Amino acid sequence: MISLGICGGHDANWCVFKDGKLLGAFEKERFSRIRHDSGNVMDYVEKTLRKLGISPNEIDVIMTTEANFKGTDPGLEYVSKKVYDEPNEWVEMKVKFYGREIPCFSVPHHLSHASYAFYTSNEEESVTLTWDGGGDFYTTNAYTSTSISYWENNKLKWFKKIGNCDIGSLWHIYSKSIFQNPFAAGKLMGLAALGENKFVETFADYCMRPVRGCLNPAKAIKNCWPDEDMPMFSTVNSWRHKDAADIAYAIQKVTNYAGINLAKKAYEVTKAKTLCLGGGVALNGYLNTELAKLKIFDRVFVPPSVHDGGLSLGAVMFILNNVLNLKTCKISDQDLVFNGTEYNDEECIGAIQKYGVKAEPLNRFSIIQRTAEEISNGKVIAWYEGKSEHGPRALGHRSLLADPRYPKIKERLNNEIKFREPFRPIAPVVLEKDVHYCTRDIEYSPFMMHIVETTDEFRDENPAAVHLDGTARIQTVAGNSGIGEIIEYMKENTGGKALLNTSFNCNEPIVETPENAIKTFLEVPIDYLCLNGKFWIKKE
Ligand SMILES: [Fe+2]
Incomplete structure (x- = not known):
């Protein structure tokens, strides 16, 4: 059976699995040459399929993540379309693909992040935390930018959203104000190294709050998203500003506190041996090292495509393992990274x-x-x-x-x-x-x-x-x-x-x-x- 995963949000991406084995994974930006490119990917999908020796007519099933949100459709032609109500609720639809009607499963954003993190770890049991910025607006009543899930015997046991917690939005807002680019979290992280402990307390007072849900009363970063246009220090609009590095330093520190609080509580709740991380905040190398150094988990696993570019893989792996009962193959570190196109x-x-x-x-x-x-x-x-x-x-x-x-x-x-x-x-x-x-x-x-x-x-x-x-x-x-x-x-x-x-x-x-x-x-x-x-x- 050949599965095509496809996702049209920012960092639009697609992937191909044959009988549970990953054959290739791709991001639109590499082909269109536009950073974080989104939207319709169909022309590129066909080219990469043919390079793998697969005809579009051989695709048996499609998995997607954001079919239900305007502006993030990857270009699918829906015969039937459904909306999910909860962040752990996948839906089955029908699409027309190269003239044939085939099944299409849509998997919510954070469930896809969690699935990618868990299945690429090759573990049988794990707790998974996913954290990103701004959250998931793709379900009708369940805004989610942080989640915890527990996986056992290679399947999802439970999935819960963590309310009042949005670590990524803080990075998004200050990347935008300091670098005029909401995707510049990596630059902000680099700038943190130049800063000093001047605003850490100010930021902790501003944004550290107890989360809602099963990790309460762990304190993490509240949803700062509505403040996007008027953050504290909104006049700091260049990395050269005298306060910019100290702001970055403070954001990194509160991120570390929040991440450690959530991870400790996740261990308390699950007693899992392995923690897998997903979502864009999992690109934060300082936090990842702090979590590894805690040594409360035997293993903290962070795969390479924790950002939205890995969502199509998560969607496919979730449906194959949990819905169609077709186990995906274990994957080596090398195969997990080097699975784009090869040129002869x-x-x-x-x-x-x-x-x-x-x-x-x-x-x-x-x-x-x-x-x-x-x-x-x-x-x-x-x-x-x-x-x-x-x-x-x-x-x-x-x-x-x-x-x-x-x-x-x-x-x-x-x-x-x-x-x-x-x-x-x-x-x-x-x-x-x-x-x-x-x-x-x-x-x-x-x-x-x-x-x-x-x-x-x-x-x-x-x-x-x-x-x-x-x-x-x-x-x-x-x-x-x-x-x-x-x-x-x-x-x-x-x-x-x-x-x-x-x-x-x-x-x-x-x-x-x-x-x-x-x-x-x-x-x-x-x-x-x-x-x-x-x-x-x-x-x-
Ligand atoms: Fe995300």
Whole structure:
């Protein structure tokens, strides 16, 4: 049976499962080249299906998340359409897909977030917390921006919304006022490192309140959404303002308090061994590390696409496991991330010819050797190979790589290549076996979802990888992955034990196709491009 998951809200996305196995997951922004793009995705769906060797006529069932909300329809043609009343209530409808009438299940927003977090953990039992910004308006009587659910024997046992709790809206509001962009929570998190404890109490008084529902009386962040146009400190409209960093610092602190309160109460209520996290707030690496350090759960799992870009996967996995009784397959960390489109050598050669660049084909050993040596010489390499990443982070298939031992290289990446704010940190990658070289806070971080305190040794040796508060958003990799092989070579031959990894893009979504890669490479001062882990292209 082939299932198509599809979601048209911001970060519109779709995915394909065959007999419970994930074949591919995609986000519209990578193809349309518009960040966080929403709406109709049908043209792109057909192209990616065909690339997987599947005809649209082979789709048996569709799962969606936001079919019931105006403006977020992915472009489905409904034969029958129903609305759900509660956040744990899925509905079955009928759609017309390429001329055939087929079943379509719609799954509420937070249930999809929770399902994605739980099923990608490969656990049989877990409690799940989902938290995002602004909430879910897609049910008729149940506004939800935070939820708790319990999963047992691979199925949903119960799901409850948490009232009077909206951590993400605080980030949304202040991202919008300080950066003029509601999606700039990552920048605000980076700015928090520059701040001091000046407004923490002010923010705690303003927004910390007991939640309603089964986690009461845990205090978290009330719904601040209606204040969007008139937040406290509304005159602070630039990150350069003297109070901006202290505001960001306070928002991070109250977020940590709120998240820890909710997690402790969730453990008290469920006694679960594993906590899975979903929703956009789960991108907060500081909070994720605090939750891991609490050690009340044996495992805190944060998958890579916790934002709305993972909703279609959650919807499919919920319906397959809970409604159709078809168990989805366990999934490795690698397969969870690298499940976008792969472009073959012919497509790469076509792009090379189109842009008239000179490319030297090299074998695997030579390309690893040359990349590691040039990185160690202080060069910036665009590394492009295999299937594109799903989720907001480039994790080694569409990455810009550099050597963090060069103190000035962060400025070069931020100012000359990415054209972004100078305070923005750049993440380090270390081998899994060397995690303690970088930090003692966590053991494993394959999806770059933790911001950790770095060790003295790491700070001394890798100044460009350490943020102003001594932290780093660490990624751990296996030695046999592409960037793992580069680090192994550096360790043996040039002395480096870490890489800098930032997404391969410049004011656009992460590059998707070989053409996107060459175009971006030519536009900004990147020294070399390694295309498909094979073609070595030097800047003329
Ligand atoms: Fe969400």
